[in-house]
Amino acid sequence: MSDALVIETSDLRKQYDGVEALRGLTLQVPAGSIFGFLGRNGAGKTTTIKVLLGMVRPTGGSVRVFGLPADAPDRSVEIRRRVGFVNDEKDLYDYMTVGEMIRFTRPFFPRWRADLEQRYLHKFELPADRRIKALSRGTRTKLALLLALCRGAELLILDEPTSGLDPAMTEEVLQALVTHVANEEMAVFFSSHQIAEVDQIADRIAIIDRGRIVVTGALDDLRENFRRIQLVFDHDAPEAAFRSPGIERVQRNGRVLTVLSSAGSDRIVEEARALSPASIDIAPVTLKEIFLETVVAED
Amino acid sequence: MLWYKSWLETRWRFLIGLALLMLSAAAAVAAYPRVVQLLPLVPTMQVGGVLGRRIREGADFMRTYRGYIWAQWLRQSLANMMTLFAVLLGTGGLLSQASGGGAMFTLSLPVSRARLLGVRAATGLAELAVLAFIPLLVILLLSPGVGETYGIVDALVHGACLFAAAAILFSMACLFSTVFHDVWRPALIVCAIATVIGICEPFAGELSRYSLFGIMDGEIYFRGGGVPWVELLASAAVSAAMLFAATSNLARQDF
Numbered sequence: 328m329s330d331a332l333v334i335e336t337s338d339l340r341k342q343y344d345g346v347e348a349l350r351g352l353t354l355q356v357p358a359g360s361i362f363g364f365l366g367r368n369g370a371g372k373t374t375t376i377k378v379l380l381g382m383v384r385p386t387g388g389s390v391r392v393f394g395l396p397a398d399a400p401d402r403s404v405e406i407r408r409r410v411g412f413v414n415d416e417k418d419l420y421d422y423m424t425v426g427e428m429i430r431f432t433r434p435f436f437p438r439w440r441a442d443l444e445q446r447y448l449h450k451f452e453l454p455a456d457r458r459i460k461a462l463s464r465g466t467r468t469k470l471a472l473l474l475a476l477c478r479g480a481e482l483l484i485l486d487e488p489t490s491g492l493d494p495a496m497t498e499e500v501l502q503a504l505v506t507h508v509a510n511e512e513m514a515v516f517f518s519s520h521q522i523a524e525v526d527q528i529a530d531r532i533a534i535i536d537r538g539r540i541v542v543t544g545a546l547d548d549l550r551e552n553f554r555r556i557q558l559v560f561d562h563d564a565p566e567a568a569f570r571s572p573g574i575e576r577v578q579r580n581g582r583v584l585t586v587l588s589s590a591g592s593d594r595i596v597e598e599a600r601a602l603s604p605a606s607i608d609i610a611p612v613t614l615k616e617i618f619l620e621t622v623v624a625e626d
Numbered sequence: 627m628l629w630y631k632s633w634l635e636t637r638w639r640f641l642i643g644l645a646l647l648m649l650s651a652a653a654a655v656a657a658y659p660r661v662v663q664l665l666p667l668v669p670t671m672q673v674g675g676v677l678g679r680r681i682r683e684g685a686d687f688m689r690t691y692r693g694y695i696w697a698q699w700l701r702q703s704l705a706n707m708m709t710l711f712a713v714l715l716g717t718g719g720l721l722s723q724a725s726g727g728g729a730m731f732t733l734s735l736p737v738s739r740a741r742l743l744g745v746r747a748a749t750g751l752a753e754l755a756v757l758a759f760i761p762l763l764v765i766l767l768l769s770p771g772v773g774e775t776y777g778i779v780d781a782l783v784h785g786a787c788l789f790a791a792a793a794i795l796f797s798m799a800c801l802f803s804t805v806f807h808d809v810w811r812p813a814l815i816v817c818a819i820a821t822v823i824g825i826c827e828p829f830a831g832e833l834s835r836y837s838l839f840g841i842m843d844g845e846i847y848f849r850g851g852g853v854p855w856v857e858l859l860a861s862a863a864v865s866a867a868m869l870f871a872a873t874s875n876l877a878r879q880d881f
Contacts, residue, residue: 435627
């Protein structure tokens with residue numbers, strides 16, 4: 328286990344009643360990164376997060392947070408002391424007021440940041456004496472975020488933090504998150520199926536599909552290395568078996584052969600020239616396209 | 627703070643139970659003078675069998691204040707209401723809160739599941755103890771108002787018996803609450819079990835005084851058998867075993 332990793336899973340597996348939610352998930356989240364965890368609904372994002380927090384026991388593989396085994400109940404308590412968490416439902420205690428919820432949470436975290444508590448109470452305009460049951464979804468999300476940010480955590484784990492929010496509220500929450508992380512030394516691991524928000528704030532990403540990671544890396548590296556190579560032929564595109572490494576997908580459609588590469592596009596282009604195409608077009612790929620090509624295309 | 631959370635979650639069940647039990651105790655005391663007036667009208671019956679014995683006993687008990695309180699209130703109203711509120715206090719918890727009730731937030735706190743259940747159980751048991759002892763205290767305090775006295779030792783022993791037996795039902799409800807994801811199934815199952823025990827008791831002969839409701843109404847003590855230490859300790863052991871099983875079951879759950 329490297330000291331520079333806050334999360335490290337290896338061949339992580341979880342089975343629910345015969346259904347495999349995680350199928351050998353291997354993931355590494357470096358300290359200090361904002362790590363976007365992308366996947367479709369039901370891909371295994373929430374299950375992964377629950378395993379990290381000790382809410383779900385894995386059926387195989389290893390999982391470590393801060394170098395501690397998250398599947399050991401006593402170590403899991405220590406992990407949770409160092410983690411801020413916002414779940415996708417933002418389910419808090421409906422019978423408490425905002426003030427009670429904050430006073431309830433505070434004593435569990437020795438490094439609680441009273442200064443941030445006051446700042447975010449003011450910034451998010453949270454009504455301290457209003458019952459949580461009466462809060463709008465946006466205000467509830469802001470409270471959940473306050474409770475996570477003030478823990479003095481070394482790692483923030485956010486499960487779909489902006490789900491159900493309107494665009495303005497989403498932007499406000501993301502800005503608050505980015506500003507907070509810029510001022511504090513911490514890593515953020517957040518799941519989402521909103522590609523735009525991951526693209527906006529993440530510096531590293533992993534794409535999960537059907538319980539396993541299909542793409543992972545620094546976002547800049549992915550943008551740099553992923554290429555779509557389009558070969559147009561005068562006749563029907565040939566069946567091509569590329570041997571170069573880095574080929575993610577090859578698609579034939581009439582006279583067009585499209586190759587998605589994750590590395591070594593130059594070598595692939597060289598190999599493609601041997602097929603004598605009429606034209607070769609190399610284009611960069613957006614995160615949305617990477618996602619669609621690696622996840623949706625598998626259907 | 628977990629204590630505070632448990633209190634907030636159970637306070638209405640507890641407070642309603644306390645109010646009803648205190649009201650029931652006060653009503654039992656207030657009704658006694660009228661019962662004394664009506665007693666001479668009760669004919670002497672010669673009916674055989676267990677039920678006949680019970681009916682005769684019931685009439686005999688009411689000739690003393692202590693007997694009246696035991697037979698008419700402690701063995702009937704109080705036992706029934708304690709059963710109900712022990713079950714209500716024992717239900718709920720993490721599993722029933724798993725969909726939108728804050729369970730995910732609770733589980734993200736740096737607290738073990740054993741401690742979560744332990745605090746929840748301890749809060750419930752403390753509330754149950756109040757429900758067991760306070761109504762008897764009401765009897766103790768109001769009795770001079772109708773020209774009677776109720777012994778403090780009687781109140782303490784019957785309170786202990788009520789608490790020990792109710793704790794079994796409470797722990798059973800806690801255990802079933804770690805199996806089912808709703809509040810109603812654990813409550814209904816434990817109520818059904820209690821009802822079956824109650825139905826079978828009259829046919830258990832002398833053994834009935836050692837059954838759940840026999841312990842709850844403190845029959846051994848009432849009939850002069852002394853403090854039923856063995857029964858109280860056995861009840862505590864059964865409750866502890868069920869709470870341990872609930873803790874183990876909760877620790878194995880995925881959320």
